[in-house]
Amino acid sequence: MEKQQILAELTENPKIIDRLIYQAVFEDRQLLSVLHEALKDLGIKGYSIYPLYQRFSKKFLGFTVPAINLRGMTYDVARAIFRTAKRLSAGAFIFEIAKSEIGYTKQPPLEYATVVLAAAFKEGYRLPVFIQGDHFQLNRKSFFANPEKEKNNLKNLIKEALSAQFYNIDIDASTLVDLEKKEISEQQRYNYEVTAELCDFVREIEPTGIKVTLGGEIGEIGGKNSTPEELRAFMKGLKQTLKKEEGISKISVQTGTIHGGVVLPDGKIAEVKLDFKTLKELSKIAREEFGLAGAVQHGASTLPEDYFSLFPENECVEVHLATAFQNFLYDHPALPAEFREKIYRYLKENLKHEWEEGLSESQFIYKTRKKGFGAFKKDWWDLDLKVKKHILEDMEGLFEKIFLKLNLKNTESLIKEVFNL
Template identity: 65%
Template sequence: QGDHFQANRRAFLTNPEVEKRALKDLIREALSAGFYQIDIDASTLVDLSRESLEEQQRPNYELTAELAAYVRSLEPEGVTVNLGGEIGEIGGHNSTPEELRAFMEGFERSFSSGPGLSKISVQTGSSHGGVVLPDGSVARVQIDFDTLKTLSEIARREYGLAGAVQHGASTLPEEYFHVFPEVGCAEIHLATGFQNLIFDHPALPGEFRERIYAYLKEHFRKEWQEGWTESQFLYKTRKKAFGIFKRDWWDLPEGVKARILATLEETFEKIFRALRVTGTLERVRSLCG
């Protein structure tokens, strides 16, 4: 899954064609690599200075429609890419039914290139990767499950989507995970929690972790925002180390990897049970062949 193909607001306002070309290049690269779930995020372009919700969402739904059409034009034979959109930048104010309708109605007017969106990302109180505190710990996230339920119901009933997508849920306490299927959430994103488990695992050699952190401080210092502590900077940037140090991760001692993988497996099982997706192997086989 490709998450998320996001428009950079500043770059788009400076030169929209250059930014669109960059996003299309990324889409083409992802499809050629076999990524057949793509979440398009043009919510960064929402213009709150406009009076009507339709005009506020216009830059969002128009670019989403253009990129969705581009995806459809490149699909391999026999493949229908699963597409998602986003109505409110994650980390902002909670999304509303009116915003959802303004986006979807605008998208449907603008898009005519085959199957449209199957899911819609909404803001319900979370932020990508969670809110990291000065000491490097993560603040407890508060999800508005009533909003999530309402938006999922509207997405399904009025527009034929699978439902709403919850970003930034990986830092939510485990006891809340069972609520997502209860409110009809179609998808939740949990990558940061797994990343944290790996980096903070007691089996990970300290020397390796510190080597990664030293590299990040040297090569990504420009991303160190004013007011951030070192712990906050490292938390926000360490995801970049998986690609850069891919060979080193792969070559960790088997005993180290086994301990980390065992903890990951235990975590996956807890989440699968909470989300009620156990015992689905035959269902998956029937759909995927």
């Protein structure tokens, strides 16, 4: 199907976007790029959040931007997010997918971006859509075995993401931090050197007129808490190593969370003790000493609801949310039990090698069920409409609570001002 034909059909009958995006994902992969371009021509496109983060770098604006990872039912869940945003007049939120998620959810950048943009079109959302590459990460073992090969692999992913309108990218070289080194600057050396190289690479290939928003990371999520000394060592090393003038706009820190939370043998999630004092201190240092928008918090979606209002209170610029939405889909009472069990059987049969000694069945399922989204992508999309309606109505309620706690209500006018809309 040609782009002009798609444009004509979407203009005449916008409802056909449901059929077109389904066809592009499951039947005609070549249609993805055509639909991607057609939506862009209609003004539904990816934006860099850079201009907003420039505002944050001068003064904390009173709200925290959620970066939401969609692993399954992406089109439907994105639509629910856009509906929530329209209801609250909210405009500052990001759709993201991590390097690892691209693999196990079977959502390459072009597909992910096109699905999200199609959802925006469907819901009549006409503010900027921010799409982000989350944890574009270097594998430590692979890097030290062959640094150039590992860096080139990541550069190729960055190229692919940029071509799909991912104009926000979080570079994660925190896996290369060496805590055995005595000097903090030496601990962070590989981290800031590789981050600088990748920043320079992005600046060389970013589209004309678009300043891609880049993030860095000083401590691997799930490790020890980050310190002001680590932040300063990383930023000073980064600034000295960069060849291009523009580096990162934000910095991810470790303050006590772990991706997905810690699941107990009975399947319940352990309580997390998040260090908000450190988060606020690091955010202030990032902003006041280095001109960044602030600190970014990962692995926060499994925290109690009461915690979310503490992110803007402690001047956190961005918070990453993923596992809670995955859990919401799997654990919702409307999801047919036989469908859930079919996925769990698949995991137990096909991922036995990931069942570590000492893990209960509940822990194994919790750890691996994220991989049920890729293996059963079409099944999730094809769920009965009544089932999806129950799940998504409740999910909208969850998004609304989070958006309100993060002070996103009525941010639409600011977004229009910042982006001259």
